Every structure is written in structure tokens, then in C-alpha cells.
Amino acid sequence: MKKRLAIRGDLLDFTAEPGWGETESAAVRFRPDHWLLIEDGRIAAVQAQAPGADWPRADHAGRLVLPGFVDTHVHSPQLDVIGSYGSELLDWLNTYTFPAERRYADAAVAQQGAALFLDALLAHGTTAAVVFPTVHKVSADALFAAAAERGMRLIAGKVLMDRHAPDGLRDDVVQAEADCRELIARWHGRERLAYAVTVRFAPTSTPAQLAMAGRLCAEDATLYMQTHVAENRDEVRWVRELFPEARSYLDVYARAGLLHGRSVLAHGIWLDDTDRAVLRAAGAQIAHSPSSNLFLGSGLFGWREAEAAGAAVTLASDVGGGTSLSMLRTMADAYKVQAMAHQRLTAWKALHAATRGAARALALEHEIGSLEAGRMADLCVWDWAAGPVAERRMEVARGLHEKVFAWLTLGDERCLVAAYVNGVQRHRR
Ligand SMILES: [Zn+2]
Known part of the structure; x- marks a missing residue:
């Protein structure tokens, strides 16, 4: 029957x-x-x-x-810091986010947090997501297990960060690679789950770790890659100091072999034409996170420029920098961001980006x-x-x-x- x-x-x-x-x-x-x-x-x-x-x-x-909506960039442990007052990206990470993420080293905390987070996504109408847990392997295990219990389509991976992060939130290249391989073997392709090689952002990974992440992507073309790029001007300046050999922030990832058809890059506010052409050539997508960009004062994303250059754009809540898991609120904020540039985002364009457009960009159009x-x-x-x-x-x-x-x-x-x-x-x- x-x-x-x-x-x-x-x-x-x-x-x-x-x-x-x-x-x-x-x-x-x-x-x-x-x-x-x-x-x-x-x-x-x-x-x-x-x-x-x-x-x-x-x-x-x-x-x-x-x-069901697809949220292409969101952080499961950051429900604890949503709506935190008064800072821009780098200060916000140190003041609020890193202390909250440290608690996820504890498996019980990670399990409770994963269940709360996924039930909250569903209660906001989001049935699929591309998610950052924390640097801890147990946080990824807990998230995948909770998604499997709910039958959800979820893309996630243990966060890679081996420098410029406090004690309790750093891995190292050897252990991180072993953890990734173990998690890929356990979860990638099981039920509706897929693994994403998850570089937090260029400043928190050494060149050696970025190279390792690139090797993982090269070995298996079915893996996703997620990270942040060009969100905030101070961050962009810092990346220029850390990687003087790179042409741009995005180029740091390109050089490490991290840009491909399954790469999801949050923000992409401070990109230039060459960067956008690189995104197009790679088939990578920008996860536009308007509520986060407004809340942290990061800047106004040029959706039309990205689209005109042929780069895919999807929509994301980026909670906890973003202030709501609701994709309706995210779309309403996306409209306002475009309005600041005298562009008009139609309801169709916004809804498409949060449903079929995201499915296409994630190569899941046959499924969702x-x-x-x-x-x-x-x-x-x-x-x-x-x-x-x-x-x-x-x-x-x-x-x-x-x-x-x-x-x-x-x-x-x-x-x-x-x-x-x-x-x-x-x-x-
Ligand atoms: Zn983010």
C-alpha cells in the first residue's frame, strides 16, 4: 500500500x-x-x-x-546570539559568536541545539538548508543525525578554522582532514544529506588548511563547499594583508581549488567584475544574506551586477548575523537592499531565488x-x-x-x- x-x-x-x-x-x-x-x-x-x-x-x-524554502546560508549554533547589539563582523564574531560556538564541543549541547535549530527552520517554512555547525566534529554529527530523523535535505560540514580563533575553536590540518574524511564517509549521500567542505572564511584558515580543503573537493566532485566572502570592508582589508599574493579575496579561494559548481559563498558584497566572471566560470553561487548585511552594517549587495555577470544568486538568512530565520523577512529585506540601489526586486525574482533557483544552483532541481x-x-x-x-x-x-x-x-x-x-x-x- x-x-x-x-x-x-x-x-x-x-x-x-x-x-x-x-x-x-x-x-x-x-x-x-x-x-x-x-x-x-x-x-x-x-x-x-x-x-x-x-x-x-x-x-x-x-x-x-x-x-519549502531553501536557506542557502545559516549557522545552527547562532540562535544563541541572534539579535546581539552593537558591532560589525569581526568584533561580533569575537564578542558573541565564538563564545557561543565553543559550547558545541559538548555532544549534548550540540544535539539539543541541532534539534532546536531544525525545528525552528521548519516552523519558519524552510525545509532545506546549507548550514554551518561549529569546528567540532560532534556538532556536525549532531546536525546530520537530527536532519536524518526529520527526513530533511541538508548540506553541512564541520567548520575548518586553524588560526585567528580562540582556544577551543581551532583545529589543525591533520586532525581536520581526518575529521572531514570520517564525516564524509558517515553522512555524504546518506538519505537526503550531503557534505560541504566548510571553510569559515579565509582569515581563520592557514594556506595549508585551504589547500587541504581544495584537495578534498578535487577528490570528489559531489561534495559541496561553503564559506564566506567579501562581507565587510575591514575583513576584506585583513584578507589582503594575510594573502598578499592573491588578486582579491575571492582569488584566495580560487587559488586553493575551492570554487566549483557546488560552491556556496555567503555575501559577496565587495567583489569586482573579475571576481564575478570567476564565479560564473566556476558555476559557483552567492548566498545573498540581506538581513545580516543590514544588521551588521556590512554593505549593499549588487544582485543585478552579479546576475548580469552570470553568477547565480540565492537567498539566505545568515542567522545569527541575520535577524530572522523567516525567508519572507529575508525577501522583504532583499527588496529594501535593492531599493537602495534604485533597483526593484519583484516578488517572483525573490521567491524563485528561495525555491527553484536555490534548487538549481545546488544541483537539486530534480528533488526540490x-x-x-x-x-x-x-x-x-x-x-x-x-x-x-x-x-x-x-x-x-x-x-x-x-x-x-x-x-x-x-x-x-x-x-x-x-x-x-x-x-x-x-x-x-
Ligand atoms: Zn554566515
Whole structure:
């Protein structure tokens, strides 16, 4: 007997990448009042007519159904420092983040933290993520195990940092390589998990450690790589001092063999045209983290420049530098960042980047990011409004783009009704 579920609602997803500034786009697929049929965790069909009486059903008529969001850059141990006052990146790391991450050397702390973090992602409508735990092997083990329990698509890896970090947060090249190899053997390709070679950022790895990370990537093209790049001007200056031979910050990673089609680089605010061309040639993506960039005063990311150069852009919360796990809030902040540069980010462009666009950039388009037969049933059911202001705004909205744009600008996790992973309800309001 196949495990079945039929979900009714207003289905919204994308069949292609919407163009910049297009509020009307052929890439948008809106199927109001449709049924999404799930069999054994996968989407079996989408249809207008109700399924037979033998289908168990979740009737969400009048509600929005979207693919689960993909957060391409977030730190699991940093829920403890979200919303910390008063500093920029380098000071923020030393004052808040490093002390919080040190606690994850303890397996019990790491396990509790991983469960809290993944349940929080689901409660915000995010069903897949690219995640930094800490330098400690146990933190990666705990995170992978908790994701496996929930059936989630998760990409993560033990953080590499062998210098410029306090005691209790440094590894060394030999031990780090052994830990990575052990974690890759244990988790990479198991269930819906994948390993990412995880360089915190260039300043906290010696050239020898970066070279080791590059070797791991060269040995197995199915591994991901995640790191930070060109987030903050003081950081960029520091990287120039530490790596005088490199043409740019990004070039540090290029020289170490860390740029490839599965590389996810957070921020990328202070890049130049040559850097963007290098990203394009490598097929690497920028995980744009607008709420973090605003909160830490890092700068305004040039989405259009990156896209014009052919570099993929996805969206990320970057909690705890970011101030919410909500991808709605992240999209609303992305709109404001672009508005500062007199650019207009459409709801379609933003939603695409958080669903199908992220799936494509992560080479997971066959699995997640859209509502069509064959994909895993990772999806969320949303109310169109939470509270009288949003309710009123929805009443008077004209046209689909206006409605969806107001929804993502005014909405947050209070709009989330249910989150499904592999067709299993993992969160219910
Ligand atoms: Zn980050």
C-alpha cells in the first residue's frame, strides 16, 4: 500500500527564472484551488479535480501552497546570539559568536541545539538548508543525525578554522582532514544529506588548511563547499594583508581549488567584475544574506551586477548575523537592499531565488524547489495574511503580483500553517 495524501490549496511555483523587473512573467505557475497528490513522499500529480474518496486529504482551500524554502546560508549554533547589539563582523564574531560556538564541543549541547535549530527552520517554512555547525566534529554529527530523523535535505560540514580563533575553536590540518574524511564517509549521500567542505572564511584558515580543503573537493566532485566572502570592508582589508599574493579575496579561494559548481559563498558584497566572471566560470553561487548585511552594517549587495555577470544568486538568512530565520523577512529585506540601489526586486525574482533557483544552483532541481510530479513533497501551506493590516491589504490587492508582493512584505512565520517534508507533516501551527 502506498502512503498517500492529497493537499488542496492555491499552488504557486516557477517553471523558469523570472526576468528582472517583470511583474508579469511566464515563469510563474499559479494554480489556484488545485490538488497536489503525494505518494510515498513524492509529488505524484497536480490536478484541478478532487481525487477519489480513497485519498486522505488536507483541505487548505483558500491558502497558499509553496515549495519549502531553501536557506542557502545559516549557522545552527547562532540562535544563541541572534539579535546581539552593537558591532560589525569581526568584533561580533569575537564578542558573541565564538563564545557561543565553543559550547558545541559538548555532544549534548550540540544535539539539543541541532534539534532546536531544525525545528525552528521548519516552523519558519524552510525545509532545506546549507548550514554551518561549529569546528567540532560532534556538532556536525549532531546536525546530520537530527536532519536524518526529520527526513530533511541538508548540506553541512564541520567548520575548518586553524588560526585567528580562540582556544577551543581551532583545529589543525591533520586532525581536520581526518575529521572531514570520517564525516564524509558517515553522512555524504546518506538519505537526503550531503557534505560541504566548510571553510569559515579565509582569515581563520592557514594556506595549508585551504589547500587541504581544495584537495578534498578535487577528490570528489559531489561534495559541496561553503564559506564566506567579501562581507565587510575591514575583513576584506585583513584578507589582503594575510594573502598578499592573491588578486582579491575571492582569488584566495580560487587559488586553493575551492570554487566549483557546488560552491556556496555567503555575501559577496565587495567583489569586482573579475571576481564575478570567476564565479560564473566556476558555476559557483552567492548566498545573498540581506538581513545580516543590514544588521551588521556590512554593505549593499549588487544582485543585478552579479546576475548580469552570470553568477547565480540565492537567498539566505545568515542567522545569527541575520535577524530572522523567516525567508519572507529575508525577501522583504532583499527588496529594501535593492531599493537602495534604485533597483526593484519583484516578488517572483525573490521567491524563485528561495525555491527553484536555490534548487538549481545546488544541483537539486530534480528533488526540490517546485511543485511537480516526481519531486519530493517538501512544501508549505501559508495563510495569505496574519492580522488585520495584512488582511485588509489582501482584500484590496489587484492582481497576483501585487498580492504576493504584499504577502511577502507583510508576512512572516505567523502565516505558516503547515510544513511537510517528504509528504510528512513536520510542523503544524
Ligand atoms: Zn554566515
